[in-house]
Amino acid sequence: MKILFIGDIYGNPGIDYLIEKIPFLRQTYQPNLIFANAENSANGRGITQKIYKKLMNAGISIITMGNHTWKNPDLKNFIDGSNIIRPINDGSNMGKGYTIINYNDKKILIINALGKAFMNEENEPPFEMVKQILDTQKYDYSFLDFHAEATSEKVAMAHFLDGKVDMMVGTHTHIQTNDDRLLPNGTLYISDVGMTGPLEGVIGVKKEIIIDRFIYGQSRPNEVAEGPRQLNAVLFTLSPKRKIEKIHLDETQI
Ligand SMILES: [Fe+2]
Numbered sequence: 001m002k003i004l005f006i007g008d009i010y011g012n013p014g015i016d017y018l019i020e021k022i023p024f025l026r027q028t029y030q031p032n033l034i035f036a037n038a039e040n041s042a043n044g045r046g047i048t049q050k051i052y053k054k055l056m057n058a059g060i061s062i063i064t065m066g067n068h069t070w071k072n073p074d075l076k077n078f079i080d081g082s083n084i085i086r087p088i089n090d091g092s093n094m095g096k097g098y099t100i101i102n103y104n105d106k107k108i109l110i111i112n113a114l115g116k117a118f119m120n121e122e123n124e125p126p127f128e129m130v131k132q133i134l135d136t137q138k139y140d141y142s143f144l145d146f147h148a149e150a151t152s153e154k155v156a157m158a159h160f161l162d163g164k165v166d167m168m169v170g171t172h173t174h175i176q177t178n179d180d181r182l183l184p185n186g187t188l189y190i191s192d193v194g195m196t197g198p199l200e201g202v203i204g205v206k207k208e209i210i211i212d213r214f215i216y217g218q219s220r221p222n223e224v225a226e227g228p229r230q231l232n233a234v235l236f237t238l239s240p241k242r243k244i245e246k247i248h249l250d251e252t253q254i
Contacts, residue, residue: 001032001103001106001141001238002029002030002031002032002033002235002236002237002238003031003033003034003035003108003143003167003236004025004031004033004034004233004235004236004247005034005035005036005143005167005193005233005235005236006034006036006060006193006196006231007037007169007171007176007192007231007232007233007234008037008038008039008040008066008171008172008174008193008197009036009038009041009055009196009197010040010044010195010196010197010203010204010224011040011042011043011197011198011204011224012224013197013198013224013225013226013229014040014041014195014196014229014231015041015054015055017196017197017229017230017231017251018036018055018196018231019058021231021249022034022058022059024249025233025247029235029245029247031235033061033062034060034061035061035062035063035143036055036060036064037064037065037147037171037193038051038063038065038084039064039065039067039068039069039147040068040195040197041055042071042074043224044068044204044205044224045068045071045072046065046068046069046071046072046074047065047072047074048075049074049077049078052082056083060083061083061101062083062084062085062101062110063082063083063084063085064084064085064112064147065085065086065087065112065147066087066112066114066171066172067087067090067114067119067147067172069086069087069090069092070090070092075095079094080094080095082095083099085097085098085099085110085111085112086112087112087113087114087123087147088111088112088113088126088130088133089114089123089124089125089126089129090123091122091123091124097111097112097129097133098111098112100137100138106140106141107138107139107140107141108139108140108143109133109137109139109141109142109143110142110143111130111134111142111143111144112144112145112147113126113129113130113144113145113146113147114148115146115147115148115149115150115153115172116153117148117150117152118149118150119149126146126157127156127157127160130144130146131160131161131164134161134164134165135164141167142165142166142167143165143166143167143168143169143236144157144161144167144169145169145171146168146169146170146171147170147171147172148172149172149173151173154170154191154192155191158183158187158189158191159183161187162183162185162187163183163185163187165187166186166188166236166238166242167188167189167236167244168187168188168189168190169190169192169193170191170192170193171192171193172192173192173203174192174194174203174204175192175194175195175203176193176232177190177191177192177194178246179191180234180244180245180246181244182242182243182244186242188236188243188244190234190244190246193232193233193234194232195232196230196231196232196233197224197229197230198224198225198228198230199227199228199229199250199251199252200225200228201224201225201227202225204224204225205222205223205224205225206223206224206225206226207225209222209223228251228252229251230248230249230251231248231249231250232246232247232248233246233247234247235247
């Protein structure tokens with residue numbers, strides 16, 4: 001069983017580059033299932049139904065979200081009954097924070113949760129909520145997308161769940177970390193998968209806007225960066241031997 005997880009899809013550059021690269025990813029890595037985080041797919045703010053359909057048509061099975069889940073109000077019109085899960089602890093009463101899908105004769109539990117550190121301390125406590133789902137549901141394999149800012153919170157969650165969850169990714173920082181590994185009790189883990197979108201921006205946004213904001217405190221609205229694109233992902237192999245592999249593609253590579 002192999003599962004490919006695509007890191008945070010940012011705006012049209014991310015959607016288009018992912019769709020272009022899916023045949024290559026399928027051929028090279030032979031995943032059984034593909035999941036993706038798409039909380040920034042609508043120009044950095046949430047997701048629309050049109051984008052959702054595009055991603056489904058491209059062969060994504062499950063979409064996870066994050067702190068920008070509800071930034072595009074269109075989601076409220078179609079989240080119920082969709083293959084989108086939003087963070088279990090975001091306090092919303094629409095959609096769901098986990099789902100179980102069937103693949104051949106296996107059940108795969110997928111959970112999405114939000115961190116608290118440097119995000120929103122008001123978020124409900126993710127550690128206990130995620131563990132409770134893992135302890136009470138019936139499944140063969142489990143996957144967590146922990147959408148959080150601090151690597152410390154993500155690593156703490158990974159050790160807390162080591163041996164309880166089969167696969168855990170961190171998302172949200174848009175920068176791929178170099179700590180992909182098999183934890184001592186069997187959880188496959190990476191602190192952040194990285195993003196799929198513009199390569200030359202600041203985590204997806206036009207760099208000039210963010211640089212000015214740091215220097216002058218100016219608050220121009222964010223715009224999606226242009227230019228070469230990148231894709232970041234991880235491939236989980238669950239059997240016969242467990243392993244996690246980082247994937248990075250970008251248009252500056254030959
Ligand atoms: Fe985020």
